[in-house]
Amino acid sequence: MTAASCHAEAPRRGAPGGVVIALAGNPNVGKSTIFNSLTGLEVLTANYPGTTADASSGIVRANGRAVTLVDLPGAYGLGGPGDDQRAARAALLAERPDAMVAVVDATNLARNLTLTLQLLDLGYPVVVALNFADEAERDGITIDAEHLGELLGAPVIPTVATRRAGLDQVLAAAVHAAGRGSAPRHRHGHALEDEVARVARLIGPGPLPPRGAALLLLEHGAVAEVRGQAGDEAMREADAARRRLAERSGEDAALVIARERHAVADRIVAKVSVSPAELADRRVWRFATRPATGLPLLAAVLGIVFAGLFVGGSLLSGLVDAAWARYVSPLVRAPILWALGDGVAARTILWGVDAGLDAVLSIGLPYVLTFYAILAVLEDTGYLNAAAVLLDRVLGTIGLNGRAAIPLVAGAGCNVPAIIGLRVLRTERERLIAGTLITLVPCSARTAVIMGAVARFVSPQAAVGLYALVAAVILGAGWALNRYIPGGSPSLLMEIFPFRMPVARLVARKTWARVREFVTVAVPIVLAGSVVLGALYETGLIRWFERPFAPVVEGWLGLPAVAGLTLVFAVLRKELALQLLAALAIAQFGRGAATLAAFMSKDQIFTYALVNTIYVPCIATIAMLARALGWRRAAVISGGTVALAVLLGGVVIRVLRLIG
Amino acid sequence: MAATPGRSRPLCALAEGERATVAAIPGDDRGLASDLASLRILPGETIEVLQKSSLGPVLVRIGGGVYAVGHDLAERVFVEGR
Numbered sequence: 001m002t003a004a005s006c007h008a009e010a011p012r013r014g015a016p017g018g019v020v021i022a023l024a025g026n027p028n029v030g031k032s033t034i035f036n037s038l039t040g041l042e043v044l045t046a047n048y049p050g051t052t053a054d055a056s057s058g059i060v061r062a063n064g065r066a067v068t069l070v071d072l073p074g075a076y077g078l079g080g081p082g083d084d085q086r087a088a089r090a091a092l093l094a095e096r097p098d099a100m101v102a103v104v105d106a107t108n109l110a111r112n113l114t115l116t117l118q119l120l121d122l123g124y125p126v127v128v129a130l131n132f133a134d135e136a137e138r139d140g141i142t143i144d145a146e147h148l149g150e151l152l153g154a155p156v157i158p159t160v161a162t163r164r165a166g167l168d169q170v171l172a173a174a175v176h177a178a179g180r181g182s183a184p185r186h187r188h189g190h191a192l193e194d195e196v197a198r199v200a201r202l203i204g205p206g207p208l209p210p211r212g213a214a215l216l217l218l219e220h221g222a223v224a225e226v227r228g229q230a231g232d233e234a235m236r237e238a239d240a241a242r243r244r245l246a247e248r249s250g251e252d253a254a255l256v257i258a259r260e261r262h263a264v265a266d267r268i269v270a271k272v273s274v275s276p277a278e279l280a281d282r283r284v285w286r287f288a289t290r291p292a293t294g295l296p297l298l299a300a301v302l303g304i305v306f307a308g309l310f311v312g313g314s315l316l317s318g319l320v321d322a323a324w325a326r327y328v329s330p331l332v333r334a335p336i337l338w339a340l341g342d343g344v345a346a347r348t349i350l351w352g353v354d355a356g357l358d359a360v361l362s363i364g365l366p367y368v369l370t371f372y373a374i375l376a377v378l379e380d381t382g383y384l385n386a387a388a389v390l391l392d393r394v395l396g397t398i399g400l401n402g403r404a405a406i407p408l409v410a411g412a413g414c415n416v417p418a419i420i421g422l423r424v425l426r427t428e429r430e431r432l433i434a435g436t437l438i439t440l441v442p443c444s445a446r447t448a449v450i451m452g453a454v455a456r457f458v459s460p461q462a463a464v465g466l467y468a469l470v471a472a473v474i475l476g477a478g479w480a481l482n483r484y485i486p487g488g489s490p491s492l493l494m495e496i497f498p499f500r501m502p503v504a505r506l507v508a509r510k511t512w513a514r515v516r517e518f519v520t521v522a523v524p525i526v527l528a529g530s531v532v533l534g535a536l537y538e539t540g541l542i543r544w545f546e547r548p549f550a551p552v553v554e555g556w557l558g559l560p561a562v563a564g565l566t567l568v569f570a571v572l573r574k575e576l577a578l579q580l581l582a583a584l585a586i587a588q589f590g591r592g593a594a595t596l597a598a599f600m601s602k603d604q605i606f607t608y609a610l611v612n613t614i615y616v617p618c619i620a621t622i623a624m625l626a627r628a629l630g631w632r633r634a635a636v637i638s639g640g641t642v643a644l645a646v647l648l649g650g651v652v653i654r655v656l657r658l659i660g
Numbered sequence: 661m662a663a664t665p666g667r668s669r670p671l672c673a674l675a676e677g678e679r680a681t682v683a684a685i686p687g688d689d690r691g692l693a694s695d696l697a698s699l700r701i702l703p704g705e706t707i708e709v710l711q712k713s714s715l716g717p718v719l720v721r722i723g724g725g726v727y728a729v730g731h732d733l734a735e736r737v738f739v740e741g742r
Contacts, residue, residue, distance in 0.1 A: 077694075220694075258702065259702055262723065289716075491732050491736075493728070495726070
């Protein structure tokens with residue numbers, strides 16, 4: 001297995017005789033960067049929490065052994081009822097790693113150590129990767145790694161994940177520690193440890209050591225994953241112990257344990273670390289998150305993104321298209337026409353391998369590549385974190401909070417991972433609202449259509465207008481959902497991270513990974529779609545297929561019937577719509593006249609791109625929606641967006657004609 | 661465990677740069693309480709307001725971490741002293 005996979009429920013991974021090592025840590029401490037560096041795989045990373053929603057795994061060799069490395073979703077703890085903690089706990093118990101690498105942020109050691117302490121409590125052999133060691137040093141924080149290791153009973157290795165520093169040592173130490181078992185050196189207060197011991201006595205052997213299982217039960221009551229090992233008697237004792245702890249301290253047992261853990265971490269950090277009172281400069285943050293300065297900054301960022309897309313994308317697009325027409329197309333056409341003659345068969349094949357491939361490379365790729373490069377820079381600076389704070393209030397009016405800004409922005413790349421990212425939201429209601437709205441966010445494929453059709457053949461201003469219209473639709477839909485779904489907007493509670501300078505190598509790697517996936521997924525679908533449409537066109541059968549859509553497409557939307565057919569095909573991939581339209585234009589008017597303007601009026605191009613943007617996202621998104629929200633909701637959302645797109649498209653083209 | 665109403669005030673009443681001690685966190689939502697606890701937003705801890713705006717989230721520092729706390733949550737976390 002070399003590819004990353006995402007099945008937290010799958011049976012234990014790893015080759016026979018191999019070792020399984022899991023990376024655990026708080027959100028945004030660099031777990032995925034470490035994972036990518038060690039495995040050479042591409043789990044997407046960003047400078048904000050929640051990028052890794054599922055456990056990913058990859059195989060590496062270290063100390064002459066096959067090592068299965070598992071990247072767990074980031075969480076602040078393992079014992080809580082929240083979705084992030086439950087996901088991390090479930091993945092941990094399913095993977096049964098032989099050793100853990102606890103990745104901690106050296107600039108916030110005390111809070112990060114509480115998770116390390118939990119891993120030690122659960123009996124895992126742990127190696128601590130003290131990440132951001134360079135930033136801590138810059139901030140004037142000194143940490144005695146060796147002493148910290150002695151206090152924890154686990155090796156501590158300073159790392160700088162973005163530069164690969166220390167990572168090989170971490171891996172070697174983890175392989176060395178694997179399967180050795182460990183007994184935590186730290187102890188909580190007497191009252192808690194006595195209760196833990198009382199419950200642990202009743203717990204038999206199982207995946208967790210009795211003390212670890214007992215602590216989980218005390219922290220969160222009936223943890224489903226431990227129930228089997230614990231048995232009824234231990235569960236009853238744990239409930240009684242929780243009540244005793246609560247009576248004694250006047251607060252919930254979960255809080256008692258959290259407090260104890262913070263206290264232990266504090267005592268340890270006080271012994272090993274010296275840090276100045278005030279750390280990072282917060283002026284930049286203030287500038288980015290105060291409405292008076294933050295909103296203009298946001299507008300400027302969006303403007304730069306748009307200009308980058310327009311200039312970079314069109315430039316690339318023009319270059320690729322010219323090169324294809326001049327050098328590649330003749331090479332492709334000649335042998336096919338020679339072998340098959342200029343008949344229906346040859347022309348159908350040319351639809352795929354000439355016009356279809358040209359369309360992927362000159363329409364899809366340039367805009368998608370440019371967008372992902374910009375997105376990668378934006379993600380790694382941590383700007384989205386600031387945008388989340390800035391937009392908290394606006395998102396509050398549509399039933400969400402600032403946290404939802406992150407999946408919504410991710411949706412502008414691709415809806416599918418954005419829907420996976422819905423897990424960072426706490427309530428079902430938020431996930432339903434945000435999931436619906438994500439499907440309306442123009443993903444990079446739809447942006448390719450907007451930029452490649454509207455910005456190029458109508459005007460850049462019209463493209464901005466289209467985005468503004470879609471944003472208004474998203475806000476309107478959010479407002480309506482918030483009004484009609486019972487419940488309220490939950491409060492924001494989110495960690496704030498400093499801005500960081502993006503590392504060019506990591507930005508390039510991330511962009512390449514996303515673009516590679518785009519090309520490998522898109523090319524076969526576009527080839528197949530072009531050949532099918534080409535066959536229909538060349539044989540004349542297309543008239544039959546256009547007919548059922550004609551009343552809506554021609555009558556209501558005012559578009560050529562054949563354009564409607566490309567919109568239907570676009571459910572496979574949204575950028576396919578424009579690519580097929582371009583291929584149609586080539587077939588009808590010949591190369592060189594491959595311009596949409598010969599085919600449709602400006603009003604039609606605008607309406608076409610709008611309908612394509614709003615109507616049901618691609619099948620991959622529908623499938624992911626069904627997984628996240630259930631089939632019924634996925635069907636309602638899909639049907640709803642089709643109705644909305646058709647309704648809006650018909651209105652818009654009439655308005656455009658009216659205002660000329 | 662409940663805040664003493666006379667002396668404690670909601671977190672959102674603190675001014676920028678002001679420090680106080682957390683007196684009470686909302687007890688009606690166990691998931692929320694557990695999340696607050698794992699970030700160390702717990703009674704007895706010292707909290708400092710770094711930044712606030714009229715209705716937006718309050719940015720606080722507590723236990724070495726910086727967090728954005730939504731305005732309505734900041735109305736339900738109580739602080740006292742200083």
